[in-house]
Amino acid sequence: MTKDVILSIRELDLRFNLRGRVLNALRGVSLDICRGESLAIVGESGSGKSVLCKALIGLTDANGYIAGGEIIYNGKDLVKLKEDSDWHAIRGGKIAMVMQDPMTSLNPLITVGEQIAEAVRLHQGLRGAEAEKAALDYLKDVGIPEPERRFRQYPHEFSGGMRQRVVIAIAIACRPEILICDEPTTALDVTIQAQILRLLRAAKEKYRLTTIYITHDLGVVANVADRVAVMYAGDLVEIGLCEEVFYDPRHPYTWALLASLPRPGDKGSRLYAIAGAPPNLFQEIRGDAFAPRNPKALKIDFIERPPYFEVSPTHKARTWLLDPRAPKAEPPESIRRTGGPAL
Amino acid sequence: MRGEEGTPLLEVKNLNVTFGGRHCKTAAVNGVSFDIRKGETFGVAGESGSGKTTIGRAIVRVVPVTSGEVRYKGERISGKIPRSLDGKIVRAIQMIFQDPMSSINERAKVGYIVSEGLYNIKGVSPAERQRKTVMALTEVGLLPEFTGRFPHEFSGGQRQRIGIARALVMEPELIIADEPVSALDVSIRAQVLNLLLQLQKERGLTYLFISHDLSVMHYICDRIAIMHRGVFVELADTERLYKNPLHPYTKALLSAIPVADPRAEKQKKLFVYNPEIHDYSTYKPQWNEIEPGHFVLAAERELDKYREICLQHNYREGI
Numbered sequence: 001m002t003k004d005v006i007l008s009i010r011e012l013d014l015r016f017n018l019r020g021r022v023l024n025a026l027r028g029v030s031l032d033i034c035r036g037e038s039l040a041i042v043g044e045s046g047s048g049k050s051v052l053c054k055a056l057i058g059l060t061d062a063n064g065y066i067a068g069g070e071i072i073y074n075g076k077d078l079v080k081l082k083e084d085s086d087w088h089a090i091r092g093g094k095i096a097m098v099m100q101d102p103m104t105s106l107n108p109l110i111t112v113g114e115q116i117a118e119a120v121r122l123h124q125g126l127r128g129a130e131a132e133k134a135a136l137d138y139l140k141d142v143g144i145p146e147p148e149r150r151f152r153q154y155p156h157e158f159s160g161g162m163r164q165r166v167v168i169a170i171a172i173a174c175r176p177e178i179l180i181c182d183e184p185t186t187a188l189d190v191t192i193q194a195q196i197l198r199l200l201r202a203a204k205e206k207y208r209l210t211t212i213y214i215t216h217d218l219g220v221v222a223n224v225a226d227r228v229a230v231m232y233a234g235d236l237v238e239i240g241l242c243e244e245v246f247y248d249p250r251h252p253y254t255w256a257l258l259a260s261l262p263r264p265g266d267k268g269s270r271l272y273a274i275a276g277a278p279p280n281l282f283q284e285i286r287g288d289a290f291a292p293r294n295p296k297a298l299k300i301d302f303i304e305r306p307p308y309f310e311v312s313p314t315h316k317a318r319t320w321l322l323d324p325r326a327p328k329a330e331p332p333e334s335i336r337r338t339g340g341p342a343l
Numbered sequence: 344m345r346g347e348e349g350t351p352l353l354e355v356k357n358l359n360v361t362f363g364g365r366h367c368k369t370a371a372v373n374g375v376s377f378d379i380r381k382g383e384t385f386g387v388a389g390e391s392g393s394g395k396t397t398i399g400r401a402i403v404r405v406v407p408v409t410s411g412e413v414r415y416k417g418e419r420i421s422g423k424i425p426r427s428l429d430g431k432i433v434r435a436i437q438m439i440f441q442d443p444m445s446s447i448n449e450r451a452k453v454g455y456i457v458s459e460g461l462y463n464i465k466g467v468s469p470a471e472r473q474r475k476t477v478m479a480l481t482e483v484g485l486l487p488e489f490t491g492r493f494p495h496e497f498s499g500g501q502r503q504r505i506g507i508a509r510a511l512v513m514e515p516e517l518i519i520a521d522e523p524v525s526a527l528d529v530s531i532r533a534q535v536l537n538l539l540l541q542l543q544k545e546r547g548l549t550y551l552f553i554s555h556d557l558s559v560m561h562y563i564c565d566r567i568a569i570m571h572r573g574v575f576v577e578l579a580d581t582e583r584l585y586k587n588p589l590h591p592y593t594k595a596l597l598s599a600i601p602v603a604d605p606r607a608e609k610q611k612k613l614f615v616y617n618p619e620i621h622d623y624s625t626y627k628p629q630w631n632e633i634e635p636g637h638f639v640l641a642a643e644r645e646l647d648k649y650r651e652i653c654l655q656h657n658y659r660e661g662i
Contacts, residue, residue, distance in 0.1 A: 218529070
């Protein structure tokens with residue numbers, strides 16, 4: 001993939017004020033997103049993955065503020081946008097988002113067709129019958145049967161999977177360059193999930209979108225992602241191509257995540273479980289945030305925060321284990337066994 | 344294989360559960376039959392709205408059974424039953440719920456939450472109650488001093504452990520686990536699954552495991568029933584079901600399981616289930632045992648096809 005960076009996040013610090021205490025939700029996140037790629041951000045709940053994506057479209061909650069860093073899009077720093085009106089040019093039109101729960105992200109009082117037409121009018125400048133026709137085309141595009149009849153129906157007449165299709169249609173109708181999908185299939189059944197992922201992949205090709213997926217489901221990641229960023233305690237601990245992260249993971253947290261998945265053939269044996277709980281983000285974190293839960297942590301892990309070490313030009317991880325001076329550490333046996341050959 | 348011989352611990356025969364009054368009747372569960380053997384983990388899988396949770400709730404008598412019966416150790420426990428039996432069943436069958444955030448009383452302390460069930464049993468002294476609570480908490484990996492704390496002080500994984508301790512304190516034989524790990528993160532999920540397996544080994548528990556996550560079920564269940572719109576469509580040993588699914592709905596469900604392997608996932612062939620491929624207008628589908636322990640819902644004509652597939656499969660596997 002050629003390195004045509006469409007969106008660049010540099011050293012982003014995002015904090016929340018909570019009853020006089022400060023929560024460090026993002027601690028110096030740096031990430032380049034390339035045009036046309038499909039990036040997945042994985043992490044547990046509370047790791048900051050949703051906060052990161054909301055910051056990209058200026059939807060951080062009122063008590064949150066960006067304490068440092070920048071988000072460069074088209075040569076402009078989005079962090080400097082203060083007014084809501086400044087954001088209107090970006091949000092939706094350039095960067096659109098598909099939310100997790102299709103039950104709550106549609107307006108129950110407006111017909112589905114009208115909701116898509118609204119996006120068409122706002123972002124494509126079409127009027128009247130033209131806008132409706134375009135909206136109908138989008139409805140067809142996302143694979144809704146009998147689009148003419150469905151166009152005049154309300155969200156409650158749609159099933160969960162169909163509603164998510166409508167939400168995707170609205171997002172695409174904005175003609176964005178970047179589409180952020182925040183847990184797009186978590187609220188759906190497995191069979192529907194697979195269909196929605198297929199639809200998102202097709203839409204990405206057709207409209208030449210750059211897609212960012214936020215998810216905690218590694219199966220979804222394996223399905224859709226070109227590149228994977230693993231997030232832990234407000235920081236990206238490992239970034240690499242999908243194959244690199246799955247078959248040759250380097251960060252102990254990534255190891256633990258992959259090893260804790262039940263795999264066929266493991267029946268009855270103990271799963272690898274990460275001891276302890278994620279760190280308290282109200283406190284300053286010294287060293288590697290994962291160190292207290294890592295049985296193989298080095299002394300330096302508790303003292304100094306590791307920098308990114310490059311494994312390959314596309315693959316880097318924030319762990320002292322990759323330092324040439326570090327002792328050799330092996331990933332847990334279960335992922336070595338099932339992981340494919342390193343690339 | 345765990346729990347092979349002896350009479351079944353729980354028998355469900357032709358269970359029907361209907362909701363709604365005269366005008367809007369919905370059959371949530373429609374003629375479901377199965378046995379659960381002592382010591383095994385029996386899984387019920389299906390999409391949301393397929394009725395899997397209703398089965399669990401009907402067994403613990405939270406929702407009334409419309410017709411059919413449930414037998415526990417040979418005794419009927421559905422419909423009207425004597426008080427003494429009811430007391431016994433309440434202790435023997437316990438439930439673990441999906442969402443640890445909403446299934447626990449926010450305003451009670453952990454000690455009370457865990458021991459609440461014991462208040463209904465005559466002859467349990469406060470000291471005895473205390474002892475049992477501490478034991479249950481230790482068993483799920485929590486500390487005895489947690490009894491004085493409130494649920495909001497705990498993380499999701501810890502709260503699910505409290506939910507499990509609450510079930511364990513009654514010393515049940517059968518635990519109905521309704522999506523016990525669906526609301527948990529991957530790493531926490533592994534902890535809870537390990538705990539469930541360990542408890543099963545130590546106490547000889549029997550589980551009815553209700554879930555939509557087929558990769559977790561593959562890991563934990565001995566036998567799995569696949570449910571679709573209120574009926575079972577297939578039931579078999581886990582390995583056999585995953586290797587040789589017969590019903591098209593089972594195939595569709597299995598083909599959609601997300602796998603954490605990019606190469607496999609990107610080549611995956613998705614199979615979409617279309618109920619119209621069955622022609623049930625003249626011959627109604629029956630619940631058939633197609634080979635020992637492998638049941639499938641099919642009409643007479645489909646059966647021949649399925650039998651053929653089974654024979655071929657067994658031949659390949661060298662059975």
